[in-house]
Amino acid sequence: MKTTGALLWEPGTNSGWSVEDIEIDPPKDREVMVQLAASGICHSDHHLDDGVIPLPWAPVLGGHEGAGVITEVGPNVTDLEVGDHVVLSFLPSCGKCRMCVSGRSNMCALGAGVLAGYAPDGTHRVHARGKGVGCMSFLGTFAPYVCAPVDGVIKIDKDIPLDKAALIGCGVPTGWGSSVYAADMQIGDTVVIVGIGGVGINAVQGARHKGARNIIAVDPVAFKQEQAEAFGATHSVSDYEAAAELVGRLTDGQGADRVIITVGIAHGNLLNPAQEMTRRGGVIVLTSAAPILQRDVEFDLFTFAMSGKRLQGSLYGTTNSRNDVPLLCELYRSGQLMLDELITRTYRLEDINQAFTDMQEGKNLRGVIMYDH
Ligand SMILES: NC(=O)c1ccc[n+]([C@@H]2O[C@H](COP(=O)([O-])OP(=O)(O)OC[C@H]3O[C@@H](n4cnc5c(N)ncnc54)[C@H](O)[C@@H]3O)[C@@H](O)[C@H]2O)c1
Ligand SMILES: [Zn+2]
Ligand SMILES: [Zn+2]
Known part of the structure; x- marks a missing residue:
């Protein structure tokens, strides 16, 4: 043809x-x-x-x-x-x-x-x-x-x-599943989602489905912050620093239960600030693509090990497409997605x-x- x-x-x-x-x-x-x-x-x-x-x-x-x-x-x-x-x-x-x-x-x-x-x-x-x-x-x-x-x-x-x-x-299951499956989110969690594009906005929806208490969207673009709140984020800020400050206040200094990274490009300096705002035993999910040849990553390994944190990669939101594609359609039909x-x-x-x-x-x-x- x-x-x-x-x-x-x-x-x-x-x-x-x-x-x-x-x-x-x-x-x-x-x-x-x-x-x-x-x-x-x-x-x-x-x-x-x-x-x-x-x-x-x-x-x-x-x-x-x-x-x-x-x-x-x-x-x-x-x-x-x-x-x-x-x-x-x-x-x-x-x-x-x-x-x-x-x-x-x-x-x-x-x-x-x-x-x-x-x-x-x-x-x-x-x-x-x-x-x-x-x-x-x-x-x-x-x-x-x-x-x-x-x-x-x-x-x-x-x-x-x-x-x-x-x-x-792609975008819906990847973002939604990054919250629901990869981050293993729990009711009442405080979650930070960094980067509100087609993927990150669906991580916001997934966090809402899993009953997160605080959903903090991070994106430098004001339109993205507004949209995140329309999709269920409880807070929106422009950068890591503001997110860390907010997380500190909301969790009595303990840190976020989950941080999910969905920015356009994962540079090597993105991970450590994410770990710093994650609580002891918390989970950092990396969904963004990174430059394939990038090997230099700044990461405080001592704190990572000694505070029992988990770094979780997320491909396709860890979804099972033959189960989750029809499920997401059902959630849309019933007004939940x-x-x-x-x-x-x-x-x-x-x-x-x-x-x-x-x-x-x-x-x-x-x-x-x-x-x-
Ligand atoms: N793991 C997977 O299976 C999978 C699947 C699809 C997409 N991806 C990847 O996910 C990433 C996001 O894709 P998308 O389509 O949502 O992109 P997008 O361009 O729609 O959204 C990216 C967002 O990140 C924001 N951003 C950029 N730098 C930031 C920073 N430092 N802090 C906070 N926000 C920042 C941008 O303003 C933008 O709103 C890409 O790297 C893409 O390749 C991965
Ligand atoms: Zn895609
Ligand atoms: Zn197979």
Whole structure:
């Protein structure tokens, strides 16, 4: 099929996205074609452009947060059919490996290959200018159609609006799960969430669900602070210093139970201030991507060990997509999860560079590309 997609030909050079003609092959074994309704603009795609996530191959079709309707199924697709509404999961899970069957499907080995630069079978589904194109997360939602492996496709009920459901492909479960699962939040906790973007705002929602007593949102952008409070944060401040001062007052000097880091880039100086405002035995969750080659991290290891704190990485919010994607849809339907309000601005694919500029300038909780079929 001939269509249009947003590509990077020189990843890591901040050259921006080139919207151009692409060709997408029909689905092969255990693949489906999905006509997308929308694609979220996640900071991780920008990391392909700014080099935080370096790619040794090019070109790449970006985008990994989408939802739509199946228009074609390949051979050996047994549990999906044309017309099904689906969320595309940025991490596939096979459902059979040890990690999947033990309830850790975000650790499925398939997920480790999402930046391989080709489809799971080692070939390309997308072509441009006569070259094979690698797809972000085996997906490439910066095009109106995606040929996706069934392991990354999750069927949802048809009453869930697809443009909102798109965000359940990455930002919503990643943020929500960072609170609910990775941080193992408890009723009455005092929690600090650092960085209120598409991921952090959903960590606020997760903290609310888990009954946190104090939810302190940290972001330098006033709009983000306002939004955090609209989504359930009890306090909002602009930086670590103000957060630490507030945490001290709210906890009688003991410190926060959980600190969750969801800023755009995790630099090595972010961790220690987080640990300093965490109580003895508390948990620091790191969800943000860091420059892959970064090794220098400032961290007071003595205090860390001797006060029994825990540093927890969080991939996809430690969610199990086949359980949590439908659950998040249910929570939306019953009015307990805000999705509509996450979408600050919508864009046409042609305006994708503006969408990333707006993201970097802190103008959006989530920007969303809308496809008009
Ligand atoms: N672990 C995962 O599975 C996973 C999944 C998706 C995204 N991510 C990563 O999560 C991060 C956040 O993504 P996003 O889409 O929400 O980004 P975003 O750009 O929408 O939001 C980032 C927010 O951080 C704020 N910020 C930046 N520096 C800050 C600081 N020092 N203190 C407080 N706030 C600060 C910005 O103002 C912005 O509001 C990115 O690094 C992204 O790559 C990780
Ligand atoms: Zn993402
Ligand atoms: Zn698996």
